[in-house]
Amino acid sequence: SRIPAACLIGWPAAHSRSPLIHRHWLRTLGIEGGYVIEAVPPEDLRDFVLRLSLRGFVGANVTIPHKEAVLALSTPDARARAVGAANTLWFAEGELRSTNTDVEGFINNLDASAPGWDMAKEALVLGAGGAARAVVFGLLERGISCVHVANRTLARAGTLARQFGPNVHPLPWDAIGDVLPGARLLVNTTSLGMHGQPTLDIDVARLPQDAVVADLVYVPLVTPLLAAAMARGGLKTAGGLGMLLHQAVRGFELWFGRRPEVTAELRALIEADLTKS
Ligand code: SKM
Structure with missing residues (x-):
């Protein structure tokens, strides 16, 4: 069986620190899994999301400019509907669901x-x-x-x-x-x-x-x-980094089954990466 992997869907997406965050949790929790960046232009979003599972992903984060468009491609929960945007996709009972963890x-x-x-x-x-x-x-x-x-x-x-x-x-x-x-x-x-x-x-x-x-x-x-x-x-x-770290928690939990923590160690890791460039 394949190693479960999630991805970040964005355009552009290369600047994202989400892979660092999720890979840190996978490593420290001893979970075999992956998290990769997928740069998806708007015209390809529909196809990409509809084939998410076929591509081998257990779920995804969604960022600019796709957070609104992804609602119509999934089953949004009450929160995603109320905010009018989703940033997290996962599969439950055979359907692709979405929520907004930025809140x-x-x-x-x-x-x-x-x-x-x-x-x-x-x-x-x-x-x-x-x-x-x-x-x-x-x-x-x-x-x-x-x-x-x-x-x-x-x-x-x-x-x-x-x-x-x-x-x-x-x-x-x-x-x-x-x-x-x-x-x-x-x-x-x-x-x-x-x-x-x-x-x-x-x-x-x-x-x-x-x-x-x-x-x-x-x-x-x-x-x-x-x-x-x-x-x-x-x-x-x-600061804004804290929000980025805390929004990642729920997605990780939905994809990999364990609720991770936002630790000082994780924060220091991302801060170091942000200040080196
Ligand atoms: O909502 C988050 C998204 O889940 C991930 C992200 C990123 O990796 O830059 C930024 C925010 O849009």
Whole structure:
């Protein structure tokens, strides 16, 4: 019988650290298995996913730009449907199922990095794309009662707000300063602050003293936003690498049958790889 293997389906996909994460767990848990990258252009997605099992895979992660398209090629669970995107595929009872583990990746990372974060009643989310939808879904599920969503194109924030109901409020980008004093949680889901991109212009001094600042960007590991939050002192922070590590847990469990842990050793391994290039 074949060794069970999963893959990452993306386009482009070569930059992904998922193989390092899953191979570390396979090795440390003593499981015979594999995890490889599959660069699949949009026009080939349907064929690739429909033949996933024939290609020898027990499941897959899905990343940009395929997370929405994969819904129609699988049986999405309630969470994937609510977020409107899936990042994890697996087989159960002969059918290909999908879920979204970015939600628990974000939330579990916050729980690990900034315990007590959910005391916040008011949150500010920057960006209104797919990652923002996963974040907003998780925040609402944990009882945050007011989520402002700021986006350069206000209409996209409006669409997201309508989708998630009365506790989510679209915010014009130039009104961010107005809500900072009430925001106990700030989350950047945009690519601003990523290596080679412009940085965010947010005055963290205007946040409450006990605010939590989270960034989904993980290259660099400490973004200018997180650095500013740390420099101010007293603010708790959560970086993007933690979310990447925590979203991987459920997929591994579904494919290989054991629930792995996000350890300091794993984090150090990925951090070392990210800083060497
Ligand atoms: O949702 C995750 C995905 O499962 C894996 C990934 C990666 O390997 O870069 C990024 C995120 O989209």
